[in-house]
């Protein structure tokens with residue numbers, strides 16, 4: 121649990137706004153098992169999940185109890201101890217182009233009970249989270265969204281997409297180079313000792329990735345309920361390079377439908393090097409008695425289709441928004457990443473909530489470093505806070521937003537911005553939070 125004095129209190133404006141509607145908005149003391157159980161029950165109900173068992177509640181409290189956890193309570197409800205709305209937040213590390221990370225205010229567990237919807241509770245919670253992030257000096261907020269229609273109004277934009285990849289395994293032969301190094305099966309418990317270090321390096325490769333918390337790995341590897349059917353089905357393998365250094369891993373399960381039919385479901389496949397990526401995919405594709413290999417939340421730019429004999433054996437679901445980014449301090453976010461070319465761009469940013477409004481000059485040098493300062497000179501590009509979030513990591517080109525009528529400017533500046541904002545790797549986020 122986080123020390124209570126380190127946790128910012130519930131935002132005063134939102135407390136007042138909700139109090140005016142007869143509701144109490146407060147932090148949840150996650151060291152109080154009963155209060156947390158009520159909060160988790162409301163959170164899971166909000167996402168239509170089964171009511172948590174006592175064991176699952178205790179395991180969740182251990183895994184996510186460190187977060188700043190809030191609830192909205194209605195004293196007039198039949199069960200006033202059960203919140204009618206929930207959120208949780210923490211400071212995560214978001215990978216930006218250039219292999220660095222920046223602090224980002226991660227928001228999760230946004231639910232409002234069906235008994236209390238459409239009366240501004242989510243707005244009070246979200247705006248409260250943004251004010252709290254700003255007060256804490258965190259330059260951006262991030263989330264993953266159940267629906268794409270909710271968060272734009274608060275200035276969030278899709279910043280790193282993801283897709284589901286399905287491989288008709290029996291149709292594909294390996295067409296990539298034979299990988300050097302070796303893949304080893306690891307028991308989930310053994311991989312748990314290694315996974316944070318391997319993943320820590322692998323996540324720095326891809327803009328849009330976000331660090332996982334320790335309990336994420338415990339759950340992914342089935343260690344929170346090791347005797348359950350799901351946990352016993354989890355397989356794990358590690359890739360070591362030719363020098364014996366661990367460079368990646370895969371966690372997966374096999375769903376068998378008949379003795380010689382089934383699906384490999386890849387949960388996480390993280391690779392620090394291209395070679396690790398190739399070796400782990402080859403390992404996964406070499407499972408016999410399997411018709412399909414399915415992996416969710418993969419990059420929309422997977423090299424996989426160039427490594428198999430029949431690229432049409434690979435299908436991807438629609439391009440999906442996945443990581444949503446809300447920039448709060450434009451200069452800090454723009455300076456956090458590196459850029460692809462030297463340039464000087466003047467951006468006028470319009471932020472309806474006021475946090476990032478203004479005109480800034482973005483100067484980038486040949487090494488990709490950025491220097492940002494405020495200015496009152498005429499802007500080459502005019503864009504809203506959502507559009508800035510959409511281009512910030514390089515997932516969407518400014519010219520695409522210009523074509524959509526969502527960003528304006530002179531053609532030369534937009535062409536320059538396309539080149540400058542391009543990232544070495546397609547931004548991508550590989551999990552839900």
Ligand SMILES: CC(C)(COP(=O)(O)OP(=O)(O)OC[C@H]1O[C@@H](n2cnc3c(N)ncnc32)[C@H](O)[C@@H]1OP(=O)(O)O)[C@@H](O)C(=O)NCCC(=O)NCCS
Nearest residue numbers: 166230231232237238239240241242243264265266269270
């Ligand atoms: C989404 C949810 C949190 C909204 O809560 P709410 O308290 O009813 O929302 P509010 O009354 O504060 O509405 C705020 C704004 O969002 C809009 N909105 C709310 N839910 C929406 C939805 N599902 N789709 C589109 N717009 C939505 C409202 O119309 C309102 O717009 P406006 O202020 O511009 O007029 C709630 O419906 C919910 O808990 N859904 C199930 C869980 C979920 O999907 N959570 C999101 C997790 S990422």
